[in-house]
Amino acid sequence: MAIKTTMTFTKPSTDITWFEPSDAFKTYNKATYVDTGKRTLVEEIESEDGLSKTFVTIMADSETVKTYTRDSNIQGMLNARDLYCIQNNISLTREQEEV
Numbered sequence: 001m002a003i004k005t006t007m008t009f010t011k012p013s014t015d016i017t018w019f020e021p022s023d024a025f026k027t028y029n030k031a032t033y034v035d036t037g038k039r040t041l042v043e044e045i046e047s048e049d050g051l052s053k054t055f056v057t058i059m060a061d062s063e064t065v066k067t068y069t070r071d072s073n074i075q076g077m078l079n080a081r082d083l084y085c086i087q088n089n090i091s092l093t094r095e096q097e098e099v
Contacts, residue, residue: 005059
């Protein structure tokens with residue numbers, strides 16, 4: 001069964017930029033997960049006030065979620081993103097459900 005993940009980032013000020021993964025990561029993620037149908041970005045929505053951004057993704061199944069989170073390239077980006085969020089007081093909420 002597919003897994004839907006909704007992540008919402010909230011920042012204290014519009015003066016703070018959103019975290020942006022490297023081009024190398026984007027290329028890797030696209031080739032390894034997106035182009036193979038393992039991961040799909042359903043939507044990316046920024047609030048009108050610019051203080052929150054929500055991403056909704058679908059992973060093919062729970063095994064793909066495990067593979068994705070264990071992938072060292074993915075972990076590197078997640079670690080960089082989390083550190084950036086901590087340093088800039090950006091909060092993250094995450095919900096996951098089977099669809």
